[in-house]
Amino acid sequence: MPTLTLIQRDDCHLCDQAWERMAEAGVADFDPLWIDDDLGLQARYGERIPVLRREDTGAELDWPFDAAAVRAFLR
Template structure:
């Protein structure tokens, strides 16, 4: 499993924008999780998606830019 998870929805324009930002930030491989059919994830992330979660459980809510993603990923990590 990757160190980063992106919580998103199907047909989500903001989620598409977030994926573009993550590519710009050169984030290493990430796991995508769709919340649409999971009541627990829907309750937790509903209006917040897209949300980027780090392996340690910290979360970065949208909106974010490439600089914010790189900072979130950690300055000591090589992207």
């Protein structure tokens, strides 16, 4: 499985839902990236969060996504 990063904010209910969808898809290991204290990341991702990123390709999956979309993203 590729290395994954979940780009998110503190106190984000959609981010909590993303964690749940990823668990449903069988993703047990990923790196969280919190953008709250980084103005550059806030400018880049803004309202797109949560965003799931593959570190091997740089591909990003924007919210909303379900477990099937996560599985397809990992193929």
